[in-house]
Each structure stands twice: as structure tokens, then as C-alpha cells.
Amino acid sequence: MEWWTHLWLNEGFATWVSYLAADRLFPKWKIWTQFLDEITEGLRLDGLTESHPIERSLASYIKQYACSNANTEDLWAVGEKESGEPVNKLLNSWTKQKGYPVVSVSVKGNKLEFDQLFKINVDQTGFYGVKYDDELAGRLRYAIETNHLSATDRFGILDDSYALSMAYK
Known part of the structure; x- marks a missing residue:
């Protein structure tokens, strides 16, 4: 080396x-x-x-x-x-650079419609955090509450949310 x-x-x-x-x-x-x-x-x-x-x-x-x-x-x-x-x-x-990239996801008007579950970084395979807008976060919350996400994905959403809250405090 x-x-x-x-x-x-x-x-x-x-x-x-x-x-x-x-x-x-x-x-x-x-x-x-x-x-x-x-x-x-x-x-x-x-x-x-x-x-x-x-x-x-x-x-x-x-x-x-x-x-x-x-x-x-x-x-x-x-x-x-x-x-x-x-x-x-x-x-x-x-x-x-210090830290890690954060991917922001948002819905702009009617340009994007998601009829099915939508999650970035499925099973936490990518080395990045994700910040969802309020609408997508609400959809993910519903998916979590109805047990439509794997434990790995639930963990990822929780971990991303925690990391972002710590970064912005």
C-alpha cells in the first residue's frame, strides 16, 4: 500500500x-x-x-x-x-469528503405517481442514507404499520431517520 x-x-x-x-x-x-x-x-x-x-x-x-x-x-x-x-x-x-451521501426523494405534483410500495435502498444494499419527502415518508409509515417491509428495510428507514435527525439537530 x-x-x-x-x-x-x-x-x-x-x-x-x-x-x-x-x-x-x-x-x-x-x-x-x-x-x-x-x-x-x-x-x-x-x-x-x-x-x-x-x-x-x-x-x-x-x-x-x-x-x-x-x-x-x-x-x-x-x-x-x-x-x-x-x-x-x-x-x-x-x-x-467527511460523512456520506444522502439521497433525497420527493414527489413533484402529479409528475410521479406510485401505486405500489416505494423504497430506495432496498435491504440496505447501498452505502448511503435516504431522506424522503413528507408524502413518501407517510407511505412508508403505512407500509411499516401494515408489515409490508422486511425487518432490514424497517431498520434502514429508522436508521436513516435517526442519522438525519442527528445531522440537523
């Missing part, structure tokens, strides 16, 4: 791979629910497995840097090459 600022890269991959291996070997353990503790703590002090660009990027990154030291910018460069997206610009706020 070139410098301590890139320690998150080594430790992040090691942690993620340990959970991935446990899930593959022992699916009944539901290890990703246990991973919530790790994510929540991280939010207080990275996408989906179905995302093919990230899988290609990670495979290329691991192949290219398997026997050498790499830094954050190396990972972003491989991501940009594989996806064609400005990864460095998009992800610097996640690695170089």
Missing part, C-alpha cells in the same frame, strides 16, 4: 469478500443481514451484485493489481475505462 489514505481499499475488499464467501458457503446464515451492523457503523463514522459494469471493473482491477500496490485513483481509473462513466468525479465525494 502506497499510503494510509488507501487503507480503506484493502480492508473494504477483504471485508466484502469474507461476507461474499460466507453467503456462498452458508446461505442459510443470511450473512448480509449481519452485514447491516458493519454498514450502519460505517455510515456513522460501495453497489449491487447484479451491476455488470462494476463486476467487469472489479475483475479488471483485481487482475491488473493482483501482485502490486494500488490506490483509490487506480480503482477509479479502471472503473472509468470499463464503464465509460466519470467514476472519479462521482465517487470522490464518498472517499474524500
Whole structure:
């Protein structure tokens, strides 16, 4: 490792791979629910497995840097090459700024209508918090009261609400 600022890269991959291996070997353990503790703590002090660009990027990154030291910018460069997206610009706020991103969700007039349940960050798979507008928060409250959300999603809504209340106090 070139410098301590890139320690998150080594430790992040090691942690993620340990959970991935446990899930593959022992699916009944539901290890990703246990991973919530790790994510929540991280939010207080990275996408989906179905995302093919990230899988290609990670495979290329691991192949290219398997026997050498790499830094954050190396990972972003491989991501940009594989996806064609400005990864460095998009992800610097996640690695170089204090805190974590908050995604705000709102309904503007009649432009968006949700007839079914709507929740961002299903099963807390993304490393970000969500701030809902009053209308969507009301819908989620009803979904919670009628037991239409998993325990993981209920936890996520509660944790996001708590984190936002602490940030704005």
C-alpha cells in the first residue's frame, strides 16, 4: 500500500469478500443481514451484485493489481475505462469528503405517481442514507404499520431517520 489514505481499499475488499464467501458457503446464515451492523457503523463514522459494469471493473482491477500496490485513483481509473462513466468525479465525494451521501426523494405534483410500495435502498444494499419527502415518508409509515417491509428495510428507514435527525439537530 502506497499510503494510509488507501487503507480503506484493502480492508473494504477483504471485508466484502469474507461476507461474499460466507453467503456462498452458508446461505442459510443470511450473512448480509449481519452485514447491516458493519454498514450502519460505517455510515456513522460501495453497489449491487447484479451491476455488470462494476463486476467487469472489479475483475479488471483485481487482475491488473493482483501482485502490486494500488490506490483509490487506480480503482477509479479502471472503473472509468470499463464503464465509460466519470467514476472519479462521482465517487470522490464518498472517499474524500467527511460523512456520506444522502439521497433525497420527493414527489413533484402529479409528475410521479406510485401505486405500489416505494423504497430506495432496498435491504440496505447501498452505502448511503435516504431522506424522503413528507408524502413518501407517510407511505412508508403505512407500509411499516401494515408489515409490508422486511425487518432490514424497517431498520434502514429508522436508521436513516435517526442519522438525519442527528445531522440537523
